[in-house]
Amino acid sequence: MSPTREPWVVGVSGASGTPYAASVIRALLDAGEPVDLIVSRAARLTILDETGISFRDAHWRTDLAAWLGTDEAALHDVRHWSAGDFAAGPSSGSYPAKGMLVVPATTGAAAGIALGLSKDLLQRTASVTLKERRPLVLCLRETPLTGTTLRHLVALDEQGAVVLPASPGFYAGGSTARELVDFVAGRVLDAVGVPHGLYRRWSGTLGEAASTPAGSPETAPRRGE
Numbered sequence: 001m002s003p004t005r006e007p008w009v010v011g012v013s014g015a016s017g018t019p020y021a022a023s024v025i026r027a028l029l030d031a032g033e034p035v036d037l038i039v040s041r042a043a044r045l046t047i048l049d050e051t052g053i054s055f056r057d058a059h060w061r062t063d064l065a066a067w068l069g070t071d072e073a074a075l076h077d078v079r080h081w082s083a084g085d086f087a088a089g090p091s092s093g094s095y096p097a098k099g100m101l102v103v104p105a106t107t108g109a110a111a112g113i114a115l116g117l118s119k120d121l122l123q124r125t126a127s128v129t130l131k132e133r134r135p136l137v138l139c140l141r142e143t144p145l146t147g148t149t150l151r152h153l154v155a156l157d158e159q160g161a162v163v164l165p166a167s168p169g170f171y172a173g174g175s176t177a178r179e180l181v182d183f184v185a186g187r188v189l190d191a192v193g194v195p196h197g198l199y200r201r202w203s204g205t206l207g208e209a210a211s212t213p214a215g216s217p218e219t220a221p222r223r224g225e
């Protein structure tokens with residue numbers, strides 16, 4: 001009997017920051033992790049705005065390959081579920097899954113998940129993840145934050161979710177947009193223990209970021225390392 005497939009669910013909601021999602025999905029696949037993908041309706045607008053790609057349910061594999069800059073064969077262990085499909089596998093706690101990463105997360109998704117609204121499959125799957133006590137990470141992208149959103153984030157934290165703002169650190173020596181995006185994506189994967197080589201970790205030596213930038217040949221992490 002083949003072992004049960006146990007994916008990470010990646011929920012892409014309609015916040016700016018679709019490169020964070022692309023980096024997380026690429027790194028999960030590089031780590032050999034199966035991925036179940038849910039793209040909210042609003043995320044179609046941000047993907048279109050930030051990449052020029054119209055993400056279509058019926059052609060998701062082609063569109064995802066274009067978005068990630070990979071070929072379709074590399075997506076053999078990705079499943080896609082339509083955001084309106086409440087009968088989808090991840091909407092039940094009995095569907096095997098390791099946990100869920102919402103990248104990027106809107107304030108609306110944070111609110112809906114904090115309150116258990118389940119307005120679409122992304123929010124329903126996040127609620128399922130919480131009730132099953134599986135890891136849930138929300139990579140929030142918004143600034144500044146209202147008191148209402150801050151209260152929702154506290155509620156999420158109290159329910160066991162990891163609230164991880166899309167907030168790149170500069171101590172890893174990154175200077176290009178890609179390096180800063182990969183830093184955030186790497187912190188998302190750190191939160192759930194998936195190995196990656198997306199950024200250079202703090203070594204305990206002050207000044208390393210300035211003396212050996214992350215992009216220099218001797219320090220740049222290679223994908224999948």
Ligand SMILES: Cc1cc2nc3c(=O)[nH]c(=O)nc-3n(C[C@H](O)[C@H](O)[C@H](O)COP(=O)(O)O)c2cc1C
Pocket residue numbers: 012013014015016017040041042043045046049105106107108109120141142
């Ligand atoms: C181009 C664009 C950028 C947006 N950026 C953000 C953002 O950074 N953060 C956010 O919370 N909402 C942002 N929004 C608004 C959300 O898309 C909107 O609140 C939507 O209802 C969220 O739905 P979802 O959580 O189901 O994806 C943006 C919308 C558009 C069209």
